Amino acid sequence: MGVKDGRSWRIGTASDVAWLAGHTTPGGLSVTTAIPPVFDAYATFHPPANVSLDAHEHAVVNELAACTPDQPWWLGFLDTGAHDLVFPGAPKVSIYWGWSYVLVEAGPEQALTWRTGHMRGDGPLPDLFFPADHSWLVSALWDDTWTDIGGSTVVLAGLQRNPLVNARLVRPDEDALPPGLTRD
Template sequence: MQVSKDGRSWRVGTAADVEWIAGHTTAGISITTAIPPIYDAYATTHQADDVTVTACEHALVEDLITQTPDQPWWLAYLDTGAHDIVFPHAPRVSLYWNWSYVLVEAGPEQALTWRTGHMRHGHGSLPDLFFPVDRSWLVSALWDDTWTCIGGPEPLIDTIHRNPLANAHRVRPDEDALPPGLTRE
């Protein structure tokens, strides 16, 4: 199936496009609740008090672009019933605890511009989950978390960790994913 936006057609993803995630995460407080335990390195990132949402999101996406060969990205928007999912009439895929996502093949530009209003900030644009077609990394923000989880190759996580605007904190797969200074609600 295809959907239209910005004068183009975009491919809608299916369960087959996320089967490598579905059923491969573990319930709990570790990063593997959001990211399957298949990557070399992991981190969490969240907006620092002195950084705008836009600056934080752009820093993360720029780091992902510089560490990823040119290719499409899968963008997934969680259907909460109350937040922008960009394509409200598109079919859904199920992830995590049978949460419904709209999954569309696009790219970094669309990741930064399509959404209007984010459930965690009230503003911001990033999808709730996204990854390149080659699955070399995965970014996922779970519904009830105020931070974002990332899994990928060591050089990518190093790059994000060194970027002060991304405000990243390295975690091991068995560690609590909660970033320093944040509390669970």
């Protein structure tokens, strides 16, 4: 358990990410490098021009919360050594190729308030998050400036309709690099 906001939060273990860890395509350029090929649809998103990171991240979480039954969300914070882990002393889980994450069972509110800055900017979003029922997965890999998602066609259609999200559908075998962005 980790303590924050005056209460205890469950810290995740390897069994909580077993459905994900080792089920992605290592070293690839497609969305399945970050998202296992178990979903009906896939997309990438990043803040559109002239939209603040805060407005973008709130829109993403609000769209996901609106189409997800009430349940806990798992929030994953990548241990880069330079970014906020939220629970820095918590045990970590390995998800992608030995990358360590602190995984915490919380919810949409915590996804938008706990963190102070990540690899992609000053926003609070975790590097990885998904609901307890695994109906969708959001993941931003260490070296990407965009975020990947897998889920139902209904979930992705909602994200795609929201102009603050800037979601673009991709096929599982397609290069996930959004138009106008570059790889580092």
